[in-house]
Amino acid sequence: MPMLREPSRKYTAFPQVPLPDRQWPNRTITAPPRWLSTDLRDGNQAIVDPMDAVKKNRFFDLLVEIGVKEIEVGFPSAGATEFDFIRSLVHSGRIPEDVTIQVLTQSREDLIRTSFASLDGARAAIVHLYNAVSPAWRDIVFRMSREEVREIAVAGAKIMRDEAGSRPATDWHFQYSPETFSTAELDFSIEVCEAVMGVLAPTPERPIILNLPATVEAATPNIYADQIEYFCRNLPNRESAVISLHTHNDRGTGVAAAELGLMAGADRVEGCLFGNGERTGNCCLVTVALNLYTQGVDPGLDFSDIDRVIETVEYCNQIPVHQRHPYGGELVFTAFSGSHQDAIKKGFEAHERQNDERWRVPYLPIDPADLGRNYEAVIRVNSQSGKGGFAWVLEQDQGLKLPKKMQADFSRQVQRMADEMGRELNAGDIWEVFKRTYHVQVRPKHFQLVDYEESRAADGTRVFAGTIEVDGQVQSVSGRGNGLISSVVATLRESFGVELEVCDYTEHALSTGSHARAAAYLECALPSGERVWGCGIDEDVATASVRAVLSAANGAVERAES
Numbered sequence: 001m002p003m004l005r006e007p008s009r010k011y012t013a014f015p016q017v018p019l020p021d022r023q024w025p026n027r028t029i030t031a032p033p034r035w036l037s038t039d040l041r042d043g044n045q046a047i048v049d050p051m052d053a054v055k056k057n058r059f060f061d062l063l064v065e066i067g068v069k070e071i072e073v074g075f076p077s078a079g080a081t082e083f084d085f086i087r088s089l090v091h092s093g094r095i096p097e098d099v100t101i102q103v104l105t106q107s108r109e110d111l112i113r114t115s116f117a118s119l120d121g122a123r124a125a126i127v128h129l130y131n132a133v134s135p136a137w138r139d140i141v142f143r144m145s146r147e148e149v150r151e152i153a154v155a156g157a158k159i160m161r162d163e164a165g166s167r168p169a170t171d172w173h174f175q176y177s178p179e180t181f182s183t184a185e186l187d188f189s190i191e192v193c194e195a196v197m198g199v200l201a202p203t204p205e206r207p208i209i210l211n212l213p214a215t216v217e218a219a220t221p222n223i224y225a226d227q228i229e230y231f232c233r234n235l236p237n238r239e240s241a242v243i244s245l246h247t248h249n250d251r252g253t254g255v256a257a258a259e260l261g262l263m264a265g266a267d268r269v270e271g272c273l274f275g276n277g278e279r280t281g282n283c284c285l286v287t288v289a290l291n292l293y294t295q296g297v298d299p300g301l302d303f304s305d306i307d308r309v310i311e312t313v314e315y316c317n318q319i320p321v322h323q324r325h326p327y328g329g330e331l332v333f334t335a336f337s338g339s340h341q342d343a344i345k346k347g348f349e350a351h352e353r354q355n356d357e358r359w360r361v362p363y364l365p366i367d368p369a370d371l372g373r374n375y376e377a378v379i380r381v382n383s384q385s386g387k388g389g390f391a392w393v394l395e396q397d398q399g400l401k402l403p404k405k406m407q408a409d410f411s412r413q414v415q416r417m418a419d420e421m422g423r424e425l426n427a428g429d430i431w432e433v434f435k436r437t438y439h440v441q442v443r444p445k446h447f448q449l450v451d452y453e454e455s456r457a458a459d460g461t462r463v464f465a466g467t468i469e470v471d472g473q474v475q476s477v478s479g480r481g482n483g484l485i486s487s488v489v490a491t492l493r494e495s496f497g498v499e500l501e502v503c504d505y506t507e508h509a510l511s512t513g514s515h516a517r518a519a520a521y522l523e524c525a526l527p528s529g530e531r532v533w534g535c536g537i538d539e540d541v542a543t544a545s546v547r548a549v550l551s552a553a554n555g556a557v558e559r560a561e562s
């Protein structure tokens with residue numbers, strides 16, 4: 001069936017929350033939330049082949065390493081694999097003192113008792129109880145009244161209380177989720193949570209965690225924020241509850257919903273690394289954390305080596321991180337567009353000149369180096385690229401800093417090659433084109449320097465005496481000028497009839513130290529008015545300038561022959 005021309009016959013706009021004096025739009029997030037990774041539970045149940053013990057242990061170690069302090073390690077009543085993994089983790093001695101593990105259970109007596117049994121002997125643990133409370137679940141799935149649904153939650157809370165009381169050696173914490181919160185009546189969610197709190201008797205010193213899931217994202221993120229603020233403002237004994245968020249990404253705004261939910265008063269965020277989870281995924285903890293980081297807030301999670309984090313996540317989940325995924329994707333710091341490349345290149349140049357650390361590079365909201373990425377992949381060249389792109393690549397790969405007018409000259413060669421090859425050009429491709437175009441480190445067709453000497457004549461002029469291979473034949477030549485470059489130009493004119501007028505010359509070191517090389521660039525005018533460029537590279541800057549003149553001469557001869 002095609003899409004409906006009148007979708008309102010089938011779908012209804014989500015209702016607004018009655019909160020005319022909402023406060024969250026004027027708030028700013030100034031501190032990180034508590035983080036709960038549910039990669040080993042929610043993420044694990046959303047992959048085709050669930051993780052085995054080896055992968056779960058590797059993922060757990062990664063979460064500890066990057067600084068996650070609360071980790072949902074499984075659904076122990078789901079089966080022996082889950083239960084045995086949790087038992088082995090509890091007895092492994094690998095759970096740090098500052099890390100608390102969490103397990104999930106439906107509000108059923110047998111499942112709750114199994115969950116506590118899996119954690120027996122743990123230093124500390126969170127038991128996460130849930131039951132669905134929204135009208136669709138009450139009416140369609142359970143066929144229960146509000147009172148009956150509330151009683152499911154209360155009965156589960158009583159079993160949790162008793163099970164914890166029978167195991168006093170463990171530091172127990174309780175979490176309750178009115179599942180499907182985002183599509184339930186707010187007053188009913190508050191009513192159920194209040195009833196659970198009445199059983200578990202939390203205090204400000206030992207609060208309960210109330211997790212408010214957007215089980216299926218059904219509205220814009222501002223409505224979720226309104227729901228969170230309404231809940232926080234109307235929950236009795238609010239000071240004895242940690243408000244936790246668990247957003248999904250059905251509408252593509254799971255991260256936005258979590259951020260607005262924090263502004264609305266929440267304290268904690270549940271999610272997965274790179275957003276794995278059912279359907280379109282959970283809230284991405286990496287994105288929320290690094291969004292905070294770019295606003296000057298330390299998220300408390302360390303992604304200094306984001307590529308290694310990606311490697312582990314992809315191995316354990318067998319799902320690739322999309323190349324456009326925020327912060328982690330292979331291409332998120334890459335520009336192909338010429339105008340983008342020019343802005344980024346200028347941004348890096350300005351950053352090197354400024355006197356503080358403030359990051360102000362166009363198109364890059366975060367410094368890739370902070371995440372362990374290098375700058376080589378920031379600018380990549382294809383048929384959409386401009387002169388700034390290949391100039392950046394040459395500088396990063398070879399150390400060459402081409403003058404602006406030379407960039408324009410070379411861009412025609414790069415563009416021609418990109419069009420011919422129909423693919424991205426890598427650093428090696430660009431370097432090969434440059435060497436061929438300006439006869440650098442390749443055997444030129446016409447003039448190749450063999451050796452030379454420079455001396456000063458009695459009248460103060462400079463004398464170039466050199467050996468140059470011309471079309472395979474070695475010749476001894478000489479010329480005189482005001483300096484070395486002009487004496488080489490005179491030699492080419494007098495010996496070979498090549499007319500060059502030097503218009504511009506620049507040079508720079510390619511590296512530092514006793515074996516540093518230099519690059520010299522030369523712009524010359526031909527009798528026809530055309531311009532040619534030359535480049536020379538050598539350990540000796542004077543020799544580099546001689547090579548640059550010969551490079552320009554080779555270009556001039558090629559122009560004449562074409």
